[in-house]
Amino acid sequence: MLDDRFSFSVVTGAVVDRVLRRDLGATVPWVSDAYLAHAAGECTNPPSQFLRFPDRPEARIIALPADVQADVQTSGIKWIASYPGNLARGLPRASAVLVLNRRDTGYPFAVMEASLISAARTAASATIGAEQLGPPGRRAAAIGFLGCGLIARYILDVMFARGWQFGFVGAHDVRGEQADAFLRHAAVGHAGGTWRASTPEELIRRSDLVVFATTSSEPYITDPRIFAHRPLVLHISLRDLAPEIILGANNIVDDVEHCLKAGTSVHLTEQRTGQRSFIHGTIAQVLRGEIALDRDNPTIYSPFGMGMLDVVVGKHVYDEAQEAGELIEIADFFTAGRAGERRLV
Structure with a gap:
């Protein structure tokens, strides 16, 4: 007022x-x-x-x-x-x-x-993606975090506040001490186990819910085969995945025009293919029940942040x-x- x-x-x-x-x-x-x-x-x-x-x-x-x-x-x-x-x-x-x-x-x-x-609204957006696109009942066998800074902590804390439960919380960070600190933080509000992955590929393969919260400026995950188990990917840092992975997934964004810019993974995919039909819709369309996804493919949620x-x-x-x-x-x-x-x- x-x-x-x-x-x-x-x-x-x-x-x-x-x-x-x-x-x-x-x-x-x-x-x-x-x-x-x-x-x-x-x-x-x-x-x-x-x-x-x-x-x-x-x-x-x-x-x-x-x-x-x-x-x-x-x-x-x-x-x-x-x-x-x-x-x-x-x-x-x-x-x-x-x-x-x-x-x-x-x-x-x-x-x-x-x-x-900024961290809280990003975490809320990620949680919406998990609740709308991920496993039912706010439960996942394993959630893995690539990048373990402030954004990752906020995402985990908001998910805990919303009643999410995980069998395991995994982490990988180029700074090993950062991953260890994140897992200690996770253990405070988490009844399941924790593990520190030695590589990003190990973390992805072991997780049915994957969170990218890195500072990467270009793709470094290039092998679509590590997503064969069809996880939900919360691609918060936007630039971690090669176009080959984007093209083999259901892709949801917050806003198409915003997300297809600034060298994001979906932007690179548009530049490579010359089209944007690989984007299946927006999170608002998901909230309104307007999107049907192919469950035989992984789903990637890429919110640009607005x-x-x-x-x-x-x-x-x-x-x-x-x-x-x-x-x-x-x-x-x-x-x-x-x-x-x-x-x-």
Whole structure:
């Protein structure tokens, strides 16, 4: 609830974390509703804009603007940096802020730490894919994680919050200590076993639910035969799989135009084949029961990530932080606006 036309607040990462951790599972219906609103034309989500650096080709900063007419009635933009080199410096790969704007005047009313919002909405999207496309009853014999950073932890935590049960949780990361830490984290909320795979191929073959959450910039999984057991693949990092694997699978995305860009695996497949018929539909179509998949093939869910999800999750977090009195309010941030208001009186 915005009581003041010029109110402006900061929501710190500590507050964002507290709000999200109160009920991580609540992010799933927020994100599901956003996908359906987008499909109904109730969101405006322009293409993400990438700032790249000739001297640091592995790094990028991405701007994700969006306007959400439904539900939260808010516009906004996420500005997220991805610097894989930070890991060697002992720093997180990603850092981000989210700015939220009023829809009536356009005035920003909050700036929020957004790496956690980004992780939570990504995890919610992955969980939706698992629940809509994966094994029934929120149970899997084995789930395997390729890449074991913040995103992987959030995906596992949201799935646990939604009542998922696994016989085994497996992990592989190029940094072995990262995989070990992830498995220790998994063991806290997990009654089954854990294992650390020695190779990505071993992890895939042993898992009926596979999560890619790496920082890879190009495909390194090239053999379709390791998917012969027809797992569900949550391809969150988007660039791990060769076109040969994409072409042998059911492919679901969040938004076709968004996903077919920026060197994603499905983008490379489109470039190679000159067509996009290998994409079977969107997650909104799955939610509406409009997609029939070939169960003789593996299914790959590749959500590009859309700014509207950050705006939706961010506004819910803002509302709960405001209700709890946890906002840092910045008085007279828009001094020029208040001066103009006084002149009109």
